Amino acid sequence: MSNNLPLMSTYSYLPVNLVKGEGSYLFDDKGNKYIDFTSGIGVNSLGYGDKDWIQAVTDTVSTLQHTSNIFLNEKTLALSEKLVEITKMNKVFLCNSGAEANEGAIKLARKYSFDKYGLNRHKVLTLKQSFHGRTLATLTATGQDKFHNYFFPFPGGFDYVEANNIQDFKNKANNEVCAIIMEAIQGEGGVHPLNSDFVHEVYEICKEKDILLIFDEVQCGIGRTGKVFGYEYYDVKPDIVTVAKGLGAGLPIGGFLCNEKLSQTFNPGDHGTTFGGNPVVCSGALVVLEKLCTEQALKEIEEKGQYLKSLLKNIPSPIIKDVRGNGLMIGIEVTVPSSEIQKKALEKGLLVLTAGKNVVRLLPPLVISKEEIEAGARIIECIINE
Ligand SMILES: Cc1ncc(COP(=O)(O)O)c(C=O)c1O
Incomplete structure (x- = not known):
């Protein structure tokens, strides 16, 4: 599939142009705010703007x-x-x-x-x-x-x-x-x-x-x-x-x-x-x-991961087949195309990744807060319930 950008067509671009990041949030050129559960595919471990x-x-x-x-x-x-x-x-x-x-x-x-x-x-x-x-x-x-x-x-x-x-x-x-x-x-x-x-x-x-x-x-x-x-x-x-x-x-x-x-x-x-x-x-x-890479930071990452997994596991839906991973590397195996969930999440202000056709992959910044985790999990629940 070709695109009309000066970029080779190696990626299927999502329709969003990101301009700014702050903590665990990203903003697009239209002023929309997103919770980031991708961190640039596991790159932005400290989130955005770490002083x-x-x-x-x-x-x-x-x-x-x-x-x-x-x-x-x-x-x-x-x-x-x-x-x-x-x-x-x-x-x-x-x-x-x-x-x-x-x-x-x-x-x-x-x-x-x-x-x-x-x-x-x-x-x-x-x-x-x-x-x-x-x-x-x-x-x-x-x-x-x-x-x-x-x-x-x-x-x-x-x-x-x-x-x-x-x-x-x-x-x-x-x-x-x-x-x-x-x-x-x-x-x-x-x-x-x-x-x-x-x-x-x-x-x-x-x-x-x-x-x-x-x-x-x-x-x-x-x-x-x-x-x-x-x-x-x-x-x-x-x-x-x-x-x-x-x-x-x-x-x-x-x-x-x-x-x-x-x-x-x-x-x-x-x-x-x-x-x-x-x-x-x-x-x-x-x-x-x-x-x-300190004992305390690693412990917090582990706990936040457990918390996010528990929130996801508590979503009562036959669409979710499995929730797995360690720390803040989490996969949700679903019975529907993961790309559909990714698109809907984007519309609702949450960025997620996919890993193959049926796995939604979450790699939030490692500094994400519990409140941001809850807000992201609520959006996923809302999409699953729809
Ligand atoms: C496990 C693993 N190895 C290697 C790579 C390749 O890394 P890069 O894209 O930086 O070349 C990736 C990228 O996703 C990866 O997940």
Whole structure:
């Protein structure tokens, strides 16, 4: 379908032109006010207009907007230090998006395997219904057939495991496999948290076979689920973790972290990116970590998520099949098209996301208040009752 905008027709635009944000609210060019249950698809974790984030970003932009990665700067170093401290990982590579983070994680895993085992141990397992990005490799990693069209040839070296099917994993975890990548909660795939037993068994088998365990925390990481990382719900330790979205709070960032085992895998020239670790973006991200990755903030996110889920679960309607997720990453599975609910919500002053045809996805700013949660839930109830 084409549009008459100067933009390529890659998105189905909703009929709203946003001009301003304040806290957990957005305003359009006609003066309409919306409660935001999307946060720019999990990006605006601090909402709109956080004073400390703005201060940090504007201070840095007026002092040093960019340096090449052949030089060091204190903002990039400060963020990296904080990231490895909070996550208890060993090293980080900073880039610009989730796809770029996953692409780098795949390269890191393959290099580790090549150095240790030589050629032919390069396969990366991913889960069906997953989403890992739009570059050619991450699109191939994405375990959904609908994304594997048009852009042939796709890169080789990927295989797909049914989520929560440990036998399928065992069958595919052969000696060509160097890594498995998975989301603790499959976001785009319909907001499906993985089963605990599955994650544990995968973890044990990975340790035994030296298969690297990569968690894609692009959507569910950095406090979104009420823990720093979604995988913490499973008490496992990945070798590589990827981040993006909410870490930037509105500016583009991505990154992948590795444990000590992989800390010496990359050498100068093995990987790089011009904008990665940009000091402006890093100073904003540091504020995000300081504000959201504290015990108190995470507890509040978890409680607000429970509260929103309980409000939604109490809506008496056969249209709602399931309400699931952790923290403020919530999916409502419905028997009607989720896009219809999204349109009606927009008319009533609430912005929501979809995840496939039948799941309404809610990713509010992590600083949203209880009152705003109640107001949003009331709008959803009203739409469902209609
Ligand atoms: C789990 C996951 N991984 C990767 C990506 C890709 O991130 P980006 O759009 O920043 O490239 C997304 C985006 O939605 C995602 O949800």
